[in-house]
Amino acid sequence: MAKDKKKQSRPKAETPKGFRDYFGTDVTERKAMLDRIAEIYHRHGFDPLETSAVETVEALGKFLPDVDRPNAGVFAWQEEAVPGGGSGDWLALRYDLTAPLARVAAQFRNDLPSPYRRYAMGPVWRNEKPGPGRFRQFYQCDADTVGSASVAADAEICAMLADALEAVGIARGDYIVRINNRKVLNGVLEAAEIREDQAEDALRQIDKFDKVGRDGVLALLTTGRLDDSGARIDGVGLSEVQAAPVLAFLTSKGADNAATLDNLAAAVGGSAMGGEGVDELRQIATMLAAMGVAEDRAVIDPSVVRGLGYYTGPVFEAELTFEILDDTGRKRQFGSVAGGGRYDGLVERFTGQKVPATGVSIGVDRLLAALRAKGLSGAEDHGPVVVTVMDRDRMAEYQAMASELRAAGIRAEVYLGNPKNFGNQLKYADRRSAPVAVIQGADEAERGVVQVKDLILGARLATQASHEEWKSQPAQTEVARNDLVGEVRRILG
Amino acid sequence: MAKDKKKQSRPKAETPKGFRDYFGTDVTERKAMLDRIAEIYHRHGFDPLETSAVETVEALGKFLPDVDRPNAGVFAWQEEAVPGGGSGDWLALRYDLTAPLARVAAQFRNDLPSPYRRYAMGPVWRNEKPGPGRFRQFYQCDADTVGSASVAADAEICAMLADALEAVGIARGDYIVRINNRKVLNGVLEAAEIREDQAEDALRQIDKFDKVGRDGVLALLTTGRLDDSGARIDGVGLSEVQAAPVLAFLTSKGADNAATLDNLAAAVGGSAMGGEGVDELRQIATMLAAMGVAEDRAVIDPSVVRGLGYYTGPVFEAELTFEILDDTGRKRQFGSVAGGGRYDGLVERFTGQKVPATGVSIGVDRLLAALRAKGLSGAEDHGPVVVTVMDRDRMAEYQAMASELRAAGIRAEVYLGNPKNFGNQLKYADRRSAPVAVIQGADEAERGVVQVKDLILGARLATQASHEEWKSQPAQTEVARNDLVGEVRRILG
Incomplete structure (x- = not known):
């Protein structure tokens, strides 16, 4: 070349x-x-x-x-x-x-x-x-x-998230919005008398609760543990007495919000910050109930720890609770699809003013x-109707057919490749997942008729039909040109 | 600080x-x-x-x-x-x-x-x-x-463009899709015996037809002209005899497609390339008619020259023909909103194979x-309904009101700023273009009622009402709490 x-x-x-x-x-x-x-x-x-x-x-x-x-x-x-x-x-x-x-x-x-x-x-x-x-x-x-410091903003976002998941089709019972509060954790750290220089390290370990569970976090907060590869991970160096309120916090979910809130109130002890956090969660629970969002849709759950280090107040996460098969063929819950919470300092970098914000x-x-x-x-379970081209000179007529179908709200297109090889046109229709092919040669045009091929039925017959059934060609129908739209509509159901 | x-x-x-x-x-x-x-x-x-x-x-x-x-x-x-x-x-x-x-x-x-x-x-x-x-x-x-070399693809795009303009709301008669063909112009250049080294320059000048008109292009193709600032622009150096077919081409639009196509056939003389171009336009005209796209929607118009240098076959442009006032207050046609045409070499850079394409x-x-x-x-002519907050402790009740409105399909939100200053809440509702404000103080709560304020009527009364009308406060209605949704719906109409 x-x-x-x-x-x-x-x-x-x-x-x-x-x-x-x-x-x-x-x-x-x-x-x-x-x-x-x-x-x-x-x-x-x-x-x-x-x-x-x-x-x-x-x-x-x-x-x-x-x-x-x-x-x-x-x-x-x-x-x-x-x-x-x-x-x-x-x-x-x-x-x-x-x-x-x-x-x-x-x-x-x-x-x-x-x-x-x-x-x-x-x-x-x-x-x-x-x-x-x-x-x-x-x-x-x-x-x-x-710009709103009110936990009403947080409650609204949780309710809206639940509504959004249902709007896209997730059934009630197949998802749960779980809500926690960073302030409660801060209160717990205070109650546990954890030194300020240990707090960040402790937070990092608490963030692993999802992965390593209660005993794992206990080890990480105290003397350390071996990870899966056998490598030693140092602990934060807390005493078991110090770690206890943290674990009480993480595992404080009760039978309902009221029970959980009581457990949390106990876990924060006399911490003012912790008390404020529990009160915020109590308000959120009240507001969700008022908005008609029951606890099977959004619930207080202190085991939500992802991102606790980043957020400053309420945090929330939406999980899908139905099971799917993972790559190894094992069943597991689908898991998290959304998360958020309250954060400070959104615009402070620019203006010097703290502006409270919350989001998901x-x-x-x-x-x-x-x-x-x-x-x-x-x-969509199928593609457009394909009008095939038997006779290049009558392209305008094929386009008229496609226009009529579209005017009836049916997705349709004319084959625009080289029409010489008709097999290629049917292969094209197949690649387009066309439900119907429309065919009109010179002979049909003269007689004022058109062939309408039901490709879905045709595909089924190709694998299942008896020889007699196949010969009778039930998947292809000749109709009057004027009945084209009606016949295609009948096939599409 | x-x-x-x-x-x-x-x-x-x-x-x-x-x-x-x-x-x-x-x-x-x-x-x-x-x-x-x-x-x-x-x-x-x-x-x-x-x-x-x-x-x-x-x-x-x-x-x-x-x-x-x-x-x-x-x-x-x-x-x-x-x-x-x-x-x-x-x-x-x-x-x-x-x-x-x-x-x-x-x-x-x-x-x-x-x-x-x-x-x-x-x-x-x-x-x-x-x-x-x-x-x-x-x-x-x-x-x-x-991947289609057929002008059926071009005709389809022109018809689709007309449909798209109508779908967004442009009325028939307020737009026109104009269609030209680069091959016809090539044929004209051939017929005019324009040297290859002059062709590019000539194309560039023809591209200015929209701006400078027939006489302007004539000057630019021949001896040159002075622009608005008085600066001299060199001409291409063609003779008037050579320029004549080009001008015939640009001004060949007739009373209908048939007349235009006849004029074009004359302008290309014996050029094979030109004849092919005219034939393509003739096919496009036929196909548009078959698709039910009349000449008041899409028409052959050789004065479309924008981008002729870039495209290789049919070119098209959609213009909106209704008048608007320009920045200086003068009426002018709205003008072009879409353009396209056929181009070669789309994927050739990558594969070495020419693949024909057309688009808009x-x-x-x-x-x-x-x-x-x-x-x-x-x-939208208004924003959300705003539920105001008279009593911070009853936030859950305000959120319940907003939820009820939303469940009825009405856009609604609770005021989430600091509720202390009620005037700020009404200012907020104004900034949100809220049609309705909902108000419930402790007194109304006790009586099981709610105030519903029609902000649209209120704004009208503020400028037009008589003193008596104003005093009667027709824009604010007290209804039973249970009638909240019904009353808001009544106001929204």
């Missing part, structure tokens, strides 16, 4: 490592899910916000909230400094939707309502080492209330995976 | 220059518009595609389609080269949705149906000097058919501006 000499310099047709494309139902299923969530958020008075994907590094801060990702980074570059143009600033892609909210809350603090309820949905970017199932661009879906982030990919696992993602 | 010493190092709360945020209805109006367009595209058999925002510079190519933006650039950065991690590649944000389509069409050529119809909607980024109304991140909305791009911001100008953007 004449072009061969250029072969060397051809670019690779690949996304950068860790990036991917979304095709067809990947896009529509996610969109349908986010649309339903947005409707719930909107009904609760939350307004959409879509910030710029690009921020100055200065505004963003080099700060990622998840403490277990110390190597997390951003994609950043420096602008050229051009008079009247580029500023020489360092710019970066947002790594989450909270940092831009902080910038917006500071930038537009005189224009936004206060408190400001906003939701945001969109991609974020992380400059991390890509890995299996670990991408450098992914969706987040957040709702936050900025739904794990978009995880929730979508859950919907798919339950058959709830709303995927 | 103790924090004052930190003041110096506080980051600026600003988007980078040329970037912006979208709030509330900015987001929902655009989304509603794109959802309607997506529905039309989907019904025509187009599948959504959402590519990664980040591409390798190698895959992207440093290539922008709009010839009038020679300084256009991309935002790019180099990855760190880390073993097992970053590749050292240069990465960049996509500058349009076509370059990623080319990469996808090459990368997945064995998996995608062929022809492949796809639509894409999303932000793109341009590293250009920002200016008024000129942003460095903006939305594009494209539909393309890859809708100017999202311009079309949305048009809908707003016509009052068609579907903006």
